[in-house]
Amino acid sequence: RYLKEGRLYLTYISVRERERLIKEAQGLVEPLDFMTPVYSNRRPGRLSLEAGLRIYDLMSHRRDHRFYGQNEFSMRVPCVKQENLQGGFRFRDAQVDDARLVLRVINEALLWGGHAINYAGVIEISRNARGDVAGVVIKENETGETKQVLTRAVINATGSWAEKLHPSPDQSLHLRPLRGSHLVFPGWAFPFPEAVTFFHPADRRPIFIIPWEGVVIYGTTDVDHKNDLSLEPVISEGEISYLMDGLNSFFPSLEVSLKDAISSYAGIRPVLSRKQLAPSKESREHVVWIDRGLVTITGGKLTTFRELAADALKAAMPFLPSVKPAENEVIFRQIPDVLTDNRVSAAVLRRLTGRYGDGKREIIKDSSPEDLSNIPGTNTLWAEIRYAAKHEAIRHLEDLLLRRVRIGLITPEGGKEHIGRIKKLCAPVLPWDEGKWDTEINMYLEKWRQAHSVA
């Protein structure tokens, strides 16, 4: 899509960062093959896709795409619409668990002496008489308690919320929160092992069917998010219809209906807009705004986070003369991947290393063979839940089940049937009494019903 829009530099940086992450964050960022059908009566046609994929290959320094004729493509992607099908391409991209990527980066920062707090937000940038940044006021969300932290530089990386702390210095450029939503289906719903992408007939946006964590995620949408940014974003009826129409159009004989969906989830992209173009035509480039010690970095993509961080640090440097950002520093310290315990396979070890870094040792050492087994229908180990409960700043059950592991999204009814076992597993490491557990379970199930059910 970025190539089609002529955004060569963004594509190049994204591909470069992707390749780097595949190397540095094995088990967390993994290569993934995609199949995309080509039709004689639809654009993009074979030639333009071939051209785009060649450029993609050039950027990643490897030849990684191939065209399959109609028969072979249909064998690999059964149920794909046959009318006017010429065949299709296979190409390589990558996938990640976005929450775990963010947590891995935070955990690396903690190992370097950083300090991270959740359930708190900056409500004010403090300035001295000259107007230079002098600190921030932080408010604890649940108690309402405030605290001032003194500093000469603040990096405001608050995504779609960035303009609340730092109004855009460019009157014609503002953040435009765009919602993207997914439906989650069980793995059996799609009879093909690879990811598939096709161009939605309504607007020719690429839509993805992706095997992920033992299930299949299907999306995404790209619509203006007009709701209150402080509330959890939720998929709308219109987005559900858009996604199901796309599916029925390209897979008319696939008997998948909305009733099969396990859950849904939505997120907000911080996109910078000058001309209010169609959402998917808006640039995904980032900006850096600097105002006397306040550095705002927003826009951009998850894939390019290292580039964004480097730009933010460069901009903050004049305010922190004694700190020198390292060039090309490896983000994730490399953890020796020697298999020391025959209770886990090499694939599980790789997964645990990618997601938890050195934490994998504790996960394996402290777990019984039953806890090192998968939660049914998923790639998640029971032991991961206890590790996250113990070490990853869990305040509410939803933190644990929706954002540390993704059981709430990838098992039916938010994992309701597993909650008894999860409680037993985590009770020794969470300071919750029976009453607190009851409240948390009720709050979690209600939250799941409101934000993630597809009823």
Ligand SMILES: Cc1cc2nc3c(=O)[nH]c(=O)nc-3n(C[C@H](O)[C@H](O)[C@H](O)COP(=O)(O)OP(=O)(O)OC[C@H]3O[C@@H](n4cnc5c(N)ncnc54)[C@H](O)[C@@H]3O)c2cc1C
């Ligand atoms: C559906 C969807 C699909 C996507 N797919 C891709 C993809 O395939 N590849 C890709 O590279 N990118 C993708 N993205 C984009 C990517 O997720 C975003 O670019 C990325 O999340 C932006 O990160 P951020 O940290 O700048 O902002 P956010 O992720 O929005 O994080 C900002 C954080 O700041 C916090 N915050 C807000 N106000 C305050 C405050 N006052 N004090 C403290 N904290 C505050 C918020 O709670 C939030 O946690 C996708 C996005 C969506 C929604």
